[in-house]
Amino acid sequence: MAIAGSPSAAPQLHVLAVDDSLVDRKVIERLLKISSCKVTVVESGTRALQYLGLDGENDALGFDSVKVNLIMTDYSMPGMTGYELLKKIKQESSVFREIPVVIMSSENVLTRIDRCLEEGAEDFLLKPVKLADVRRLKDFIVKGKVKEGEKRSHKRIRSIDCSSPLSATCSPMSLPCDPSTSLLSPLSAKKARL
Amino acid sequence: MDGIVELQRQLIDYTASLFHEGFLDEQFNQLQQLEDENNPGFVVEVVTLFFEDADRLLNELTKALGQPSVDFKSLDAHVHQLKGSSSSIGAHRIHRVCISFRNSCEEQNVEGCLKNLQQVKHEYSLVKDRLETLFRMEQQILNAGGSVRR
Numbered sequence: 001m002a003i004a005g006s007p008s009a010a011p012q013l014h015v016l017a018v019d020d021s022l023v024d025r026k027v028i029e030r031l032l033k034i035s036s037c038k039v040t041v042v043e044s045g046t047r048a049l050q051y052l053g054l055d056g057e058n059d060a061l062g063f064d065s066v067k068v069n070l071i072m073t074d075y076s077m078p079g080m081t082g083y084e085l086l087k088k089i090k091q092e093s094s095v096f097r098e099i100p101v102v103i104m105s106s107e108n109v110l111t112r113i114d115r116c117l118e119e120g121a122e123d124f125l126l127k128p129v130k131l132a133d134v135r136r137l138k139d140f141i142v143k144g145k146v147k148e149g150e151k152r153s154h155k156r157i158r159s160i161d162c163s164s165p166l167s168a169t170c171s172p173m174s175l176p177c178d179p180s181t182s183l184l185s186p187l188s189a190k191k192a193r194l
Numbered sequence: 195m196d197g198i199v200e201l202q203r204q205l206i207d208y209t210a211s212l213f214h215e216g217f218l219d220e221q222f223n224q225l226q227q228l229e230d231e232n233n234p235g236f237v238v239e240v241v242t243l244f245f246e247d248a249d250r251l252l253n254e255l256t257k258a259l260g261q262p263s264v265d266f267k268s269l270d271a272h273v274h275q276l277k278g279s280s281s282s283i284g285a286h287r288i289h290r291v292c293i294s295f296r297n298s299c300e301e302q303n304v305e306g307c308l309k310n311l312q313q314v315k316h317e318y319s320l321v322k323d324r325l326e327t328l329f330r331m332e333q334q335i336l337n338a339g340g341s342v343r344r
Contacts, residue, residue: 023243106281128284
């Protein structure tokens, strides 16, 4: 997945951007590329659903499932609005519902923002979108992925915890606990079972 | 060498005047920051797309206002698009007129809309002329072997 020139350590996010404005598509594409993201830009909600394989045309058998880490969509679009696209994605009973969706709008309408956040939008960006906005988003998404990976490996570590204290198993009648005799103590048997 | 330095100085002064006169705003700076050695023509590309888009929209607006019965919803939709794209490239004065234009649409005020359309066309021709001059100056510097980005 690494592309020449991109840092090998950082995961490359694939962002699907949706906007009916040609100018805005050009700008968002550049903002994302300069932030080292893989970008797919489409002009409508319908096209976005087609791309994701959610339009009912292709059966989501997963053989050709496109991996998208973030969807950024304009709010005001003819046909399907960004809000409607958001709802459709959040109604999916699969991995698609987990994809964070960000709404972009040139209008700072509180009720609109609330509605989108209530429907599950990750964030609401005021247009024109800035480089700082994209960077912040990217950091947030990448952190989420790292946390996911950490959680999985953390579970493994917890099941082989060897930090039980020695003193608890020494009876007052016997000789004081001697680490050199640990092979014969009940404690070592406990350790061995783990 | 002196020639290039002089051209660069003129470019800086000219660009500053465009900001000072309100033709351009911070968003234009943002666009310039997105340009690099790998994408040297980015700003020209986006602005050119804007010009094409604006030409189309102004045509639509003129047609719509020429109808016997004006469809204000459709009119507003077009103005909204122009407002958006002008904002995206930092064309501040056009953006401002579009805001007034949308108000006129909301009030279903034909006279107001006609006036706003005239204003938009005027501002558009001004900023188009300014930006084309800016790009010409940049090209001159590049042709002479100089660079245009700080």
